[in-house]
Structures are given as C-alpha cells and as structure tokens.
Amino acid sequence: MMKYFFICMAILLIPLNSYAAPPVFEILIKDHLFYPDELVIPANTKVKLLVKNQDATPEEFESYELNREKVIPGNTQAIIFVGPLPPGIYPFFGEFFPKTAQGKIIANGSGE
Amino acid sequence: MLLNSVILVLREVLEAAMVVSLFMAFTTVSQQSRGFLLKAILLGLIAGATYAYFLPEISNWLEGIGQEITNTIIHVGIYLFLTGFLWLISSNIVLPNRLVKAVMMAAIILAISRESAEIMLYISGFSSDHFLMQSVLSGSLIGLGIGVSCGIFLYHLMIALKPAAATRFICVLVVIVGGSMMSQATQFLIQADWLASTEPVWDSSHIISEHSLPGQLLYALMAYEATPTCSQIVIYLTSLALMILVIVVARFLQAQSKYD
Numbered sequence: 001m002m003k004y005f006f007i008c009m010a011i012l013l014i015p016l017n018s019y020a021a022p023p024v025f026e027i028l029i030k031d032h033l034f035y036p037d038e039l040v041i042p043a044n045t046k047v048k049l050l051v052k053n054q055d056a057t058p059e060e061f062e063s064y065e066l067n068r069e070k071v072i073p074g075n076t077q078a079i080i081f082v083g084p085l086p087p088g089i090y091p092f093f094g095e096f097f098p099k100t101a102q103g104k105i106i107a108n109g110s111g112e
Numbered sequence: 113m114l115l116n117s118v119i120l121v122l123r124e125v126l127e128a129a130m131v132v133s134l135f136m137a138f139t140t141v142s143q144q145s146r147g148f149l150l151k152a153i154l155l156g157l158i159a160g161a162t163y164a165y166f167l168p169e170i171s172n173w174l175e176g177i178g179q180e181i182t183n184t185i186i187h188v189g190i191y192l193f194l195t196g197f198l199w200l201i202s203s204n205i206v207l208p209n210r211l212v213k214a215v216m217m218a219a220i221i222l223a224i225s226r227e228s229a230e231i232m233l234y235i236s237g238f239s240s241d242h243f244l245m246q247s248v249l250s251g252s253l254i255g256l257g258i259g260v261s262c263g264i265f266l267y268h269l270m271i272a273l274k275p276a277a278a279t280r281f282i283c284v285l286v287v288i289v290g291g292s293m294m295s296q297a298t299q300f301l302i303q304a305d306w307l308a309s310t311e312p313v314w315d316s317s318h319i320i321s322e323h324s325l326p327g328q329l330l331y332a333l334m335a336y337e338a339t340p341t342c343s344q345i346v347i348y349l350t351s352l353a354l355m356i357l358v359i360v361v362a363r364f365l366q367a368q369s370k371y372d
Contacts, residue, residue, distance in 0.1 A: 046309065057237030060230070064322035067339060068303055070179060071233060073168045079176040081305040096234050098116055 022046040022081065027103070029053040029072070032094065034103035043087040043107040052077040059101060063092035066105065083107065113244055117251025118258070119328075120234060124227040125259025126332035128156075130289055131190070131223040133263035134282055135216045137270035141278045144207040152217040156224025163229040164236070180304035186226050187297035191351060193219035194290040195358055198283060202362035287355045292335035294351035298344045299337075312339035 025047055028035040032055060041047045053059050053072040061080060062069045072078040087109040094101025132153065139146045163170070163182075170178045196215045205212060235252060238245045270278050270285075301307040317338035320327045330336030337344065 046305070056240070058233045060234075064317075064338065067299055067337060067341075070303070071167065071171075071230060073171065073233065074237065076168050076171060078171055078179070081303060081309070083309065084311075086311060095120060096116075096237060 022048045024048045024050055027051045029055055029059050029094065029101065031055065032057075032059070032097035032100040034092075034094070034101055037103040038106060039103065040106045040108050041083065041085070043109045044084045046081060046083045049080045049082055050077060051080060058096060060095035061092060062095040063090060063105075065090040066092060068092070069095070114247045114251040114254075117234075117248045118255040121231055121252040121255030122259050123255075123328060123332065124231050125256055126262060126329075127289075127292075128220075128223045128227045129259050129263030130266065130285070130332070132220055133267040133270070134285055134289070135220065137267050137278060138201075138216075138282050139207060140267075140271050141275050141282075142207045148213055148217060149220065152220035153224060155217070156221040157228050159221055159225035160228030161232055163225055164232040167229070167233065174304075177304035177306075180300040181306075183226060184297045184300045184304075186222050187293040187300070190219050190222045191290045191293040191297070193222070194286050194293070195355055198286055198355055199358050199362050201279065201283070202359045203366045283359060287352060287359075288334050290355050291348050291352040292333070295335040295337070295340075295344055295348045298347045299335075302341065302343065307343050310341045310343065313342055313345060315339050 023042070023045070025039055025041055027039060027049055029051065039049075051061055051070075051072055053074060053076055056074040058071060058073045060069060060071045061078070066082055066085075068080055068082065070078055070080050082105065085105075085107040087107050090105040090107065092103050092105060132149065136146060136149055139149065167179065170182055172178060174181055193215050197212070197219065200206075200209070200212050200215065207213065231252065235245075235248060238248045270281055273281060298307065302309050315338060320330065320336070320338065322328070322331065322336070322338050327336060327338070335348075340348075
C-alpha cells in the first residue's frame, strides 16, 4: 500500500512543464560574428539554442556566465541547452575568434 | 590572433600537463623508466586527432548532444583511472607493475585526447589562410611552451620532496584533478540537459572572475566555477570524498594484511 502511495507521490512531483519541448532560438555564426549578437530569451525558462556555424572554420561557443562551452565545426550546427535563467545579461563569445565573435543573451523577466 | 592562440592553447595544455607531470614525478620517485609515458602522450595525440576528425559526426549523435556525452565519458574515465591509481599506490602496489602503468597510460591518453582535439580543430581552421596561420602557429607554440613549463615546474616541485612526502603530494593533486574532472563532467551533462539546470548556489565572480588569470589557473587546476550549481557542488564533493575513501580503505586493508 505504502509502495503505491510513494509511486503516486513521485509521479505527482514530476512537473508537467518538463514534458513540454523547450523553445528554440537560433544564432548564426558568419564571418566570425554572431547573428543576432543580442538574443532576448524568456527568463526562468529552459531554452534550446540552435547555433549554426556558416563559416568554414570551427568555432567554440563559450560563456563563463552561462557555464557553457561547445565546439562547433565549420558548416555544422549545434544545440546547447540554456537556463532556466534569472533575469539578467549573460555575455557569450566565440573562443576561437574572441575579438569579433561576441554576443549576449538577455533573459527577460516578462517572458518575452 | 597571436595572443588569442597563446591563451587558448595554454588553457588546454595546462590541464593535460598537470596529469602528465603528476605521473612523471611518480615514475621518478619510484625510480622507473618513463618511456611508457611518452607512448601514452603519442597515443593521446592520435586519439585527439581522431576525435577532432570525427567531431562533426560525433556532435550529431543523440540528437545533437554527442559531444557533451563523449566529453562526459572522457572526464568520468579520467576520474576512474585516477581513482584506480590511488587504490593501487595506497595498497603499496608500485612500479614496476603492469596495472599501475596501464592505469597511468589510460588517464594520460584520455586527458590529452580531449584537450589536443580542441587545439587541432582550432589550428586546422586557419589552414586556408597562410598569413593568419603563421601567427596562430607561433602563438600556439608559445602557449604550448608555457603550459609545458608549468608542468615541468610542478614536476620539479614534487620530486624536490622526499619520496614519501612526494607520493603524498601526488595523491593530493590526483584527488584535486579527479574532482575537477567530475565537476566538468557534471557541467557537460547539464549542458546536454541530462541533468537539470538549477540556479547558481553562489556567485564569486566579483572575488575571482573566470575571465581573470587567477580564475583561469584555478579552472585548470580544479575546474573553478564562479557560479556553480547545486548538482555540480554535490558531485564535486562526493567524488573527492570517494577518492579519499579509496585511499583510506586501501591503506587499511594493506595494514590488515601485514598483521595476518
């Protein structure tokens, strides 16, 4: 009896929104620049970044503030999960071309 | 471009240099030949080149998180081999012993493969640009030089100690590097969305920024994170505790067998 009770409790504890696919945001890398270089995402929501590297050269998406790093070979795309983030500004950069490849993610409190 | 290359390559080399210098010091302290370490470094470079070559395909595995999972496996692998090393030397199984050698080689191959893959990918990106390639190559060589020098410095620091103290120091550093590997593995699992991402427990970026030199050095040594999440801290501390437990248990069993 207790066993079923715990199973039911465990199922109830799974938040429903974990089933929903996270919204996808696209970032392009072209000529060692990020497009857009300012990306607004909803705060407190997990999002999926789709980073398309259109250069022939590899790039590494890196952000200390977001705790993310991922190498994206030339002419390929990568997905990076980000958040849920409290409202704020989170800079990111391309580690292979840090002078030009700079951008920031703005987590917006209102959700848009 | 020159300075970028120096910093990028240095960051990658530091971590691998630490693992190599630890084991190199260990072979010196236990008065063994170091030829097999060189073999491991070469194998690591080959593994790195293979990883870099197949990265576009690997990235696509598991619906786009292949890279994170591969990196997690590499980091967990290094941790396990380091733990195995601690177990062996704490139970007084020292060189020459094939298992000790194998464990050291495996850890070095894994450590070098990931770091070198990134450097190779980076440099290969400039293959079409002859002009930039020159400054990238010289920058990379300087970065490599500084990284290797740090490793050599650490090596001499360790072998300057008396053998018993040196072994203890090596153990402490192995535990620190091991924890760092698990912390990075956790980070990759969060990035892959296999572990839930939670809000940072603290933010120490105003004390030591990850952008700063001390921050970078601390990152290379112990995966310093200015904004760690709860799961990262828990896994980090648990893996440190496990390694220490392994040392204690191995020593205890060793002492027991002496009395029997």
